[in-house]
Amino acid sequence: MQLTNRSKVINKKKLNWVESLYLPAIFSGMIITIKHFFKKAATTRYPEEKRYIAPVYRGVHVLKRNDKGQENCTACGLCAVSCPAEAITIVAAERQKGEEHLYKKEKYAAMYEINMLRCIFCGICEEACPEDSIYLTDRILPSNYQRNNFIYGKDLLVEGIKPEERIDIGVRKKHYEMNEKPRV
Ligand code: SF4
């Protein structure tokens, strides 16, 4: 039974002397190639040219702060629990005296990590968050040669983080020494 009309029946006929020179086939191939010179290119010259990104595109995550500059995340873990790819790892800590300007509530994420190689950019973490903390931006995940560089910690996720607040690098290192190797 014929399902589509796209199939072609090919007859293997003997070539005549003109066809056996292969010139008609070469010229028809060149005509197809030349036609493509005048068509709009299907590729973009990234990074000089940027592709159009749909407004609903889900890219790299950001951990938001409130208007006082405090981190919204309270390390409740709902995003990690709801993540279908198990890409999020959190280590919670208690806010110390004098850190009120950094963290919104008494509990905060000392380590917050997303394995971008596991993440499928589904946006469920964003929907699960009760604190308006995690959002997916329209930023494309940059390429890298090292798999470990795809593990994004707070230093890359928290918006506008200052160098003196980059505490999670040490916490992450300690966590892995004590518990496990990064899941890559
Ligand atoms: S976007 Fe989806 S897969 Fe990625 S961290 Fe969030 S919940 Fe997990």
Ligand code: SF4
């Ligand atoms: S990002 Fe939101 S859901 Fe995830 S731990 Fe922080 S407050 Fe909870």
